[in-house]
Amino acid sequence: MMNMYYKWKGRNALRGNWQTAMVVAFFSGIFMVLTQVYQNRFMPVAIEMIDGMYYWRVPQITQGVWIGFAVLQLCSVLLTPVLSVGCNHYFVRRIEGEELGAKGLFSRMNLTGKALWLYVMMFVKIFLWTCLLIVPGFIAAIRYSMAPYLLAEHPDWTAKEALEESKRIMKGRKGQYFLLLLSFIGWTLASNLLQISLMSINGVVAIVAGLFVSCWVNTYVNASVAVFYKVVSEEGGEQKAQQDWERIVRSMQNGSPFSGSPWDGPNDDNDSDDQDDGDSLN
DSSP, rough: OOOHHHHHHHHHHTTTHHHHHHHHHTTTTTHHHHHHHHHHHHHHHHHEEETTTTEEEEOOHHHHHHHHHHHHHHHHHHHHHHHHHHHHHHHHHHHHEEEEEGGGGGGGGGGGHHHHHHHHHHHHHHHHHHOOOOHHHHHHHHHTTTTHHHHHHOTOOOOOHHHHHHHTTTTTTTHHHHHHHHHHHHHHHHHHHHHHHHTTOHHHOOOOOOHHHHHHHHHHHHHHHHHHHHHHHHHTTTHHHHHHHHHHHHHHHTTTOOOOOOSOOOOTOOOOHHHHHOOOOO
């Protein structure tokens, strides 16, 4: 039930701001996208069948291509973490009703080293748990998933503090977070099916359409997860969110309009209970 609340709040916060939010979401991972495109274009690996046997076909790669690939990889490693933290900061502010604009992506550039160290620590912890079994590694990834959001909202914290706090607030909430992410699988499948169906018409159109739908889905996910972060990171946040959702449902049933900040509850002047309970998570 609360997953519906997170997604509703996310959509409501993005109303009128989808374009900017999609730009922020897309460019937060731009170096990974460029690396993949570069690799597919200049370093393609194919499978060929010779005499009934399958072989990997690796093309000859020049030194210049290797240098270009290394530069993109270095940029991806160094800049993707801090851009992701900036992206998280943008979406948290967006659901609070504040629009940072596309520049919000670069709002945490002063945390470049700290963000990189945070992601290194996350990778190491998740990798070590994965060495035991896949499931513990998956659980570890969820356990530390809120650390980038915590660092984005608390830039004075250390990476270790962000990881410890993420571990604390995600205790007993991992399943809820997993179900939230799982609820977007339909959109992801639709994006893939759209791209596959368009491949027979035009490859370029298929790629562009697939990227656009994927970017839209990622933006939707980012906004919903930002709402989830706000709820679980604030004292009594879940209880307030439950009350907020009940008011939203009642207002929908009564056909009452919504007003105020996306993080506020619905404004229903005819519902005296709503006025007494307090409106939002703020």
